[in-house]
Amino acid sequence: xxxxxxxxxxxxxxxxxxxxxxxxxxxxxxxxxxxxxxxxxxxxxxxxxxxxxxxxxxxxxxxxxxxxxxxxxxxxxxxxxxxxxxxxxxxxxxxxxxxxxxxxxxxxxxxxxxxxxxxxxxxxxxxxxxxxxxxxxxxxxxxxxxxxxxxxxxxxxxxxxxxxxxxxxxxxxxxxxxxxxxxxxxxxxxxxxxxxxxxxxxxxxxxxxxxxxxxxxxxxxxxxxxxxxxxxxxxxxxxxxxxxxxxx
Amino acid sequence: xxxxxxxxxxxxxxxxxxxxxxxxxxxxxxxxxxxxxxxxxxxxxxxxxxxxxxxxxxxxxxxxxxxxxxxxxxxxxxxxxxxxxxxxxxxxxxxxxxxxxxxxxxxxxxxxxxxxxxxxxxxxxxxxxxxxxxxxxxxxxxxxxxxxxxxxxxxxxxxxxxxxxxxxxxxxxxxxxxxxxxxxxxxxxxxxxxxxxxxxxxxxxxxxxxxxxxxxxxxxxxxxxxxxxxxxxxxxxxxxxxxxxxxxxxxxxxxxxxxxxxxxxxxxxxxxxxxxxxxxxxxxxxxxxxxxxxxxxxxxxxxxxxxxxxxxxxxxxxxxxxxxxxxxxxxxxxxxxxxxxxxxxxxxxxxxxxxxxxxxxxxxxxxxxxxxxxxxxxxxxxxxxxxxxxxxxxxxxxxxxxxxxxxxxxxxxxxxxxxxxxxxxxxxxxxxxxxxxxxxxxxxxxxxxxxxxxxxxxxxxxxxxxxxxxxxxxxxxxxxxxxxxxxxxxxxxxxxxxxxxxxxxxxxxxxxxxxxxxxxxxxxxxxxxxxxxxxxxxxxxxxxxxxxxxxxxxxxxxxxxxxxxxxxxxxxx
Numbered sequence: 001x002x003x004x005x006x007x008x009x010x011x012x013x014x015x016x017x018x019x020x021x022x023x024x025x026x027x028x029x030x031x032x033x034x035x036x037x038x039x040x041x042x043x044x045x046x047x048x049x050x051x052x053x054x055x056x057x058x059x060x061x062x063x064x065x066x067x068x069x070x071x072x073x074x075x076x077x078x079x080x081x082x083x084x085x086x087x088x089x090x091x092x093x094x095x096x097x098x099x100x101x102x103x104x105x106x107x108x109x110x111x112x113x114x115x116x117x118x119x120x121x122x123x124x125x126x127x128x129x130x131x132x133x134x135x136x137x138x139x140x141x142x143x144x145x146x147x148x149x150x151x152x153x154x155x156x157x158x159x160x161x162x163x164x165x166x167x168x169x170x171x172x173x174x175x176x177x178x179x180x181x182x183x184x185x186x187x188x189x190x191x192x193x194x195x196x197x198x199x200x201x202x203x204x205x206x207x208x209x210x211x212x213x214x215x216x217x218x219x220x221x222x223x224x225x226x227x228x229x230x231x232x233x234x235x236x237x238x239x240x241x242x243x244x245x246x247x248x
Numbered sequence: 249x250x251x252x253x254x255x256x257x258x259x260x261x262x263x264x265x266x267x268x269x270x271x272x273x274x275x276x277x278x279x280x281x282x283x284x285x286x287x288x289x290x291x292x293x294x295x296x297x298x299x300x301x302x303x304x305x306x307x308x309x310x311x312x313x314x315x316x317x318x319x320x321x322x323x324x325x326x327x328x329x330x331x332x333x334x335x336x337x338x339x340x341x342x343x344x345x346x347x348x349x350x351x352x353x354x355x356x357x358x359x360x361x362x363x364x365x366x367x368x369x370x371x372x373x374x375x376x377x378x379x380x381x382x383x384x385x386x387x388x389x390x391x392x393x394x395x396x397x398x399x400x401x402x403x404x405x406x407x408x409x410x411x412x413x414x415x416x417x418x419x420x421x422x423x424x425x426x427x428x429x430x431x432x433x434x435x436x437x438x439x440x441x442x443x444x445x446x447x448x449x450x451x452x453x454x455x456x457x458x459x460x461x462x463x464x465x466x467x468x469x470x471x472x473x474x475x476x477x478x479x480x481x482x483x484x485x486x487x488x489x490x491x492x493x494x495x496x497x498x499x500x501x502x503x504x505x506x507x508x509x510x511x512x513x514x515x516x517x518x519x520x521x522x523x524x525x526x527x528x529x530x531x532x533x534x535x536x537x538x539x540x541x542x543x544x545x546x547x548x549x550x551x552x553x554x555x556x557x558x559x560x561x562x563x564x565x566x567x568x569x570x571x572x573x574x575x576x577x578x579x580x581x582x583x584x585x586x587x588x589x590x591x592x593x594x595x596x597x598x599x600x601x602x603x604x605x606x607x608x609x610x611x612x613x614x615x616x617x618x619x620x621x622x623x624x625x626x627x628x629x630x631x632x633x634x635x636x637x638x639x640x641x642x643x644x645x646x647x648x649x650x651x652x653x654x655x656x657x658x659x660x661x662x663x664x665x666x667x668x669x670x671x672x673x674x675x676x677x678x679x680x681x682x683x684x685x686x687x688x689x690x691x692x693x694x695x696x697x698x699x700x701x702x703x704x705x706x707x708x709x710x711x712x713x714x715x716x717x718x719x720x721x722x723x724x725x726x727x728x729x730x731x732x733x734x735x736x737x738x739x740x741x742x743x744x745x746x747x748x749x750x751x752x753x754x755x756x757x758x759x760x761x762x763x764x765x766x767x768x769x770x771x772x773x774x775x776x777x778x779x780x781x782x783x784x785x786x787x788x789x790x791x792x793x794x795x796x797x798x799x800x801x802x803x804x805x806x807x808x809x810x811x812x813x814x815x816x817x818x819x820x821x
Contacts, residue, residue, distance in 0.1 A: 079651040085660060106307060112334045113318040117688065121330040124742040125321060128330055165652065172651075191651050199638035200302040216660050218598050218638045221299040224471035225599030229428050229633075234594035234664055242297050 058205045059096055062103035063134060064141075067155075071141045072098055074157035076194040078164050086215040087208070094197025097206030098137075101193060107134035131181065133189065139178075140171075140186035147176050201242050213239040221245055250525055250534040256282045257813065259524055259539035261511045261554065262546030264346020265795065266781040266802050268489035269401075270543050271497035272463070273806035279813060280502045282537060284526050286510040287312075287343030290490050295482035298475060301637040305478045310350045312340040316692040319549055321743050323703040324680065325566070331689050331697065336744040338751055339478065340547060344507060345490040347547065347749065348795070352477040352602030352634060353453030353486050355407050356792035357398045357800070359613035360391035360416045365788060368614060369624055377624060379707065381679045383569075383576055384624075385787050388759035388821075389768040391416045394800050397807075401799035402451075405487035406459035406467065409451035414609040427456045427470070432595050432667050433606040436631040439725035445610045450630060451796070452603030453487040463496045474635020476602030486602060509535075512695060514542055514558040514778065521560070521778045527693060541809060544755075544780045545802075549698045551784040552683045552754035557695055561755075561765055561774045566680050566701070572765040574683040576756050577700060578789040580748040581673030581708045583738050584627065584716035587666060588723040589645050589731040594664040597636040605632030611718050612674075612791045623710040627671035627791040629719055636663070645731050669723045671715035672748075674791040676707055683754045703741045712738035750794050752786040757801075759821075767821040769808025770801060776819050777812070781805045 061069055073095035082088030089095070101107060109132045121128040131139070148156040148167050156167060170176045171187040178186075197206030199213065201221070207213060213220050220239035228235045258274055260267040263285040271281045303309045312318075314334065322329035341347030361368050364386045369377055378384060399420050409422040426449035429437075433449075440447040454470035461467075470485040484491040497503035511526040515536065523538035544551045555561050555573050564574040607630035609615055618624055643666050644650070644658040686699040713736040720734035758764025761773035770785055772778040781802050783794045790797070808820050 080656050081653050083653055083656065085657060088656075109315075109334070111308070111313050111315050113314045113331045113689075114333065115331075115689065119328060119330060122323070122327065124323060124740055124744070125330045125332075126336055126744045127333055168651070194651075195642060196302055196306060196639050200306075201300055203300075204302060213638060216638050216663050218663070222473065224473060225596070226428075226472055228596050229430050229472045229599045229604075231596060232431050235596050242300060245297070245299070 059093070061099050063107060064099045064102065064137075068138070068141045069095060069099060070157040071144055071155070072137075072190075074164060075144070075168060075190055076197065078161060078168055079191050079194045080198050081161075087211050089194050089198055091208065092198050092212050093206045093208045094194050097197030097200065097204050098193045100205050101196075102134045102137055107137075108132055127185070129181070136181050136186055136189065139181050140183075140190070143176065143178055143181075143183070144171065147171075203242050210239045210241055250536040252536045252538065255523070255538040255540070256280050257539065258282070258541045258543060258809070259284060259537050260543045260545050261524060262286070262346060262544070262550070263344055263489065263494065263505060264341065264545065264547075265348040265489050265493075265799055266545030267543070268345070268348070268493035268497065269799065269802040270545060270779075270781060270806050270809065271503045272493040273803065274809060275497045275500040275502040277810055278502065279810075281497065281504070282539070283503060283505045284509040284511050284524065284537065285344055285505060285507045286529065287507065289505075289507050290344040290349060290480065292480070292482065292484045292491060295480040298479050298482050299473065301475075301639050304350075304475075305637060306639055308335050308339060308478070310341065310343065310478065310480065311335065312342040318697060320686045320689050320697050320699045322699070322701055323740060325701060329686055329688075329699045329701070332743055335746075337742070337747050338749040339746070340549070340749075344494070344505070345488050348489045349480050350478050351453075351486075351488075351795060352793070354603040354605070354632075354793040355402065355405065355409075355451045355453045355796040355799075356628065357416060358391075358790045358792060358797045359609070359615075361613040362788070362790045363387040363389055363391050363394065365625075372614065373618060377618070382707065383677045383679050385758055385763055387768070387787055388757055388764065389804075393768075394804065395419055397800035397803040398796065400803045401796065404461050404463065404492060405453045405799070406455050406461055407451050407453055407487075408449075408456035410449050412448050412609060413446040414612075414615050422451065423461075424456045424459050427452050427454065427601060427604050428472070429606075430596070430599070430604070430633045432631055432633060433604070435667075435726045436606045436669065436722065439722055439727070440606075440608050443722070443725055445608045447606050447608050450603050450605035450607045450632065452601065454481075454601040454603050455485045455487070461492065463492070465492055465496065467491060470601050472599050472601050472604070474598050474600045474637070476600075476634055510693070511546075511554060512557065512693060514544075514554060514560050516558065516560055516775060516778075519775065521775055541777045541779070541813065543805070543809065544778070545782060548751045548754055548782060548784045549683070551780050551782050553685070553696075553698045555755065555780070556685050560778065561772060563684065564682050566682050569679055572756070572761075572763070574754055575765070576677035576753040576787050577681050577683050577702055578675040578677045578752045578786070579702065579741070580750040580789055581627070581675050581704070581712050581738065582670070582747045583735060584673060584712035584714075584719065585668055585670040586716060586719035586723045586732060586734045587643065587668045588726065589662055590665045590667065591730045595667065597633070597641070597664055597666075600633040600635035602634050603632075604634065605630045607631075611671075611715055621710065621714065623707045623714070625674035625676065625791060626711065627673040627715040629669060629671050629715060629722065631667065631669050638663070646733055667723065667726070669719040669726075671712070671719055672791055672793070673708065673711050673715055675752075675789045676705075677753060677788050678705060704738055709738045712736065750783070750789060752783045752789040752794060755780040755782075755784040756787045757785040758787060767819065768804070769811070769820045770805040771808055771812065771820055773819070776817060779805050779809055
């Protein structure tokens with residue numbers, strides 16, 4: 001773990017996962033309760049399992065329609081585009097991440113206070129609407145298509161990248177006038193969830209192959225930095241995921 | 249009709265730092281204690297998958313479920329208070345260990361000035377220094393009187409640290425040596441020394457080495473994994489109630505913890521409490537737990553709310569300034585700071601610990617002359633290396649767009665090239681900042697929510713701007729910062745961006761029942777067998793994290809409760 005790894009653009013193989021996990025387990029000295037935490041059972045060998053990477057069954061939709069998905073995916077990619085540094089939000093699976101989030105607790109505002117009465121309130125009092133996040137996305141996506149249509153006669157995902165930027169900017173600055181939701185608040189949510197999809201543990205469907213982390217030199221789920229914390233200069237290391245930890 | 253259980257010596261409401269400390273001290277002396285905790289049980293093994301920024305830091309895994317209970321907020325009485333529908337400004341804990349599980353572990357002692365703030369301010373500057381409406385008051389206890397309890401809390405938690413050159417006198421050194429020093433901390437230390445300031449290592453509850461405390465509890469050393477605040481510690485290295493005081497209390501055989509038990513009322517006869525009524529949230533059943541002594545040990549808001557809902561104590565009236573329950577709500581002024589962007593230096597910002605940092609108190613308390621300044625008190629100024637995670641840290645210099653190609657490039661580049669020096673400003677109480685029951689919004693049981701009436705004042709704005717400038721000077725002296733941004737401006741208090749979970753006041757301590765709710769043992773003036781433990785007792789909030797002082801007061805209260813129980817009643821003061 002303490003070796004300085006060079007940036008690796010290749011998807012990490014299963015063999016590398018295990019190798020890196022081994023480094024963690026071998027390199028760490030802890031006492032007390034922690035010791036028991038690190039001794040995880042090996043994953044049981046599945047009969048007939050092959051080491052070849054399987055299809056990613058996560059790449060399907062839980063909430064969005066395929067049309068909505070295309071809009072979200074195109075918008076994410078403009079927020080965090082592919083460039084010489086590496087993949088963009090699309091290749092990292094951020095749109096799948098957003099779909100999955102909308103399907104769950106977060107999309108339903110399950111842990112937010114959603115009881116009335118509802119009053120508009122001041123900006124410093126925070127969101128006071130009755131719509132859930134998934135409903136805000138439904139409306140926001142529709143409005144992006146409407147605006148794109150008015151502007152260029154096409155759906156959002158059919159526009160050229162620069163035109164897509166114009167649409168997003170109009171939402172960001174509230175140039176688009178909406179009545180049911182705030183255009184800028186929807187854009188802020190889209191931006192925030194895109195970054196989550198780029199940088200959350202791959203467990204959630206984004207940050208594919210941990211490439212979001214690699215671009216940013218974030219090493220993911222490491223158990224210890226006791227040998228790193230005092231070091232001058234950037235210590236580069238191959239990231240680890242929660243999956244590595246569970247199956248390591 | 250509530251089902252009535254057999255009487256116990258003591259019932260504690262909420263099992264975090266306060267409840268855990270009270271339970272361990274009392275059960276060691278033979279009292280039977282029942283701990284009622286509204287949330288679930290927690291243990292170190294729960295944190296096997298804890299390095300998950302989305303789940304814990306962005307979706308608030310460990311925090312109170314706001315769909316069941318939140319607070320309402322307004323800037324002033326003429327504004328309609330509205331519910332905090334999702335998290336922002338502060339994060340409310342729940343479950344065994346409470347907020348003591350997901351804290352950072354920065355464990356300061358408030359300054360001697362804090363405990364006698366009104367007297368000392370008048371002594372040095374005259375009464376005119378205190379502006380109209382600012383309700384600062386002495387705490388009814390001095391630093392020297394509280395010192396042994398600070399020490400007790402530090403020994404129990406194993407605080408790693410070194411002497412604060414400008415702090416109160418210590419009877420003993422910290423039990424463990426300071427944490428490791430990162431290059432950024434070294435830069436801060438060198439720069440502030442060069443400026444003739446007094447840097448010291450931040451006192452840390454993330455252990456610097458393996459430690460066995462006076463109760464015989466052993467814990468492992470911190471691994472600097474960078475997942476501390478908002479997370480539980482998978483090593484048990486960060487001191488929290490679940491790995492320190494709670495097992496000590498349990499071992500006596502005299503502490504019974506009931507989780508999923510949500511206390512809603514203190515039962516009383518007008519003078520003394522007879523017990524509490526709680527709801528078993530798994531069955532919906534209402535249960536009465538009689539007790540000789542009731543100790544409120546939940547967070548600031550519910551300590552205040554339960555008293556108001558129980559009609560115990562005199563509610564505060566901001567129009568007359570009379571009454572005490574809900575008085576002197578204060579917060580933290582945390583927005584003044586400076587950011588440096590470095591072109592040719594990179595830092596291992598992903599590594600860190602919750603209480604890893606270097607800090608100065610030259611601009612805190614009354615450690616500097618305020619004669620020509622339009623504010624009192626100040627801020628602890630520090631550089632901290634708590635571990636920067638990738639979703640939450642995408643800072644770009646001013647002028648760079650917040651999305652798109654340039655944003656991506658700059659946010660990636662500066663992730664490892666940004667250092668910030670921050671000021672944690674004190675927050676003074678004002679007559680019109682208070683807590684009361686919301687007339688409209690209810691929790692899942694139909695009980696009224698706590699209502700906060702609060703805004704930043706000119707005092708706060710002046711303090712923030714002054715301290716931000718000091719932060720700017722330090723980061724400049726740290727060198728190599730090609731771009732420096734100084735955030736001097738403190739707008740109106742906004743409940744949406746995260747600032748600090750250092751809410752204080754509501755059930756404040758003092759030397760007179762006219763101006764305070766509890767005495768210096770945290771015993772209620774109006775109900776001698778009720779003790780209210782927590783930062784709810786702070787008459788103002790200092791320029792520090794509150795837990796060290798809150799922990800010291802908990803030990804003080806435990807001593808008071810034992811005295812009360814042995815003496816057969818009466819007010820202790």
